[in-house]
Amino acid sequence: MALAYLLDEHLRGPIWRAIQRSNARGPDSIDAVRVGDENGPALGTQDPEILQWAEQHNRILVTLDEHSMPSHLADHLQAGRHSPGVFTIRPSVHLPDVVEFLALAAFASEPDEWADRIAYIP
Numbered sequence: 821m822a823l824a825y826l827l828d829e830h831l832r833g834p835i836w837r838a839i840q841r842s843n844a845r846g847p848d849s850i851d852a853v854r855v856g857d858e859n860g861p862a863l864g865t866q867d868p869e870i871l872q873w874a875e876q877h878n879r880i881l882v883t884l885d886e887h888s889m890p891s892h893l894a895d896h897l898q899a900g901r902h903s904p905g906v907f908t909i910r911p912s913v914h915l916p917d918v919v920e921f922l923a924l925a926a927f928a929s930e931p932d933e934w935a936d937r938i939a940y941i942p
Contacts, residue, residue, distance in 0.1 A: 822851060823926040823934070825907075826874045828883035829855040829863060835882075840914045842923065850922050856912070865893040866942030871903060880905040880934055882922070882941075890938060898937055909941045917942070 827836060842899055843849040844918045844925050854886070856863035861873045871892060883889055886908050906923070909918055921941045925934070 821931065822848070823904075823929065823931060824851040824877075824879045825853075825926075826860060826870070826877070826879040826881050826920060827852055828870070828881060828885065829852040829865075830884055831882060831909075832856060834915055835909075835918060838919045839922070842919045848918070848923065848927050850926055852882070852922070861865045868896065871896045871906075872901070875901055875903055878904050878931075880907055880925075882909065884909050884911070886910075886940075893938060903936050904931060905936070906938045907934075907941050908938055913941055 836854060839850050839852050853860040855861050855865060855870060861870055865873070867889060870881060872902070883904075883906060889906060889908065893903060896903060907922070918941055
């Protein structure tokens, strides 16, 4: 089963377009929705609620937020909840590398490898 992603609100631009270009080229599409999409949480949704939405919809959160997201995830887990995982994009990573990582993770890993933790996209 391929992983599915939720792109945080600030990833609505270049990363989204890069995923769409990748999906148009290959048979294995990256399943991603964005905060603010019709089928995603609303724009302006706070991080704790985004984590709950991602949990309910079994989507790994992809974010640039390396400052507050770790504490939000810790609070989420401490409350007895779970997370499909959080992928944090490092500021120095190039777009093609982000898309390649998401595709490889989606199709070459198992969901339990990422559950309840933060992983950094190298």
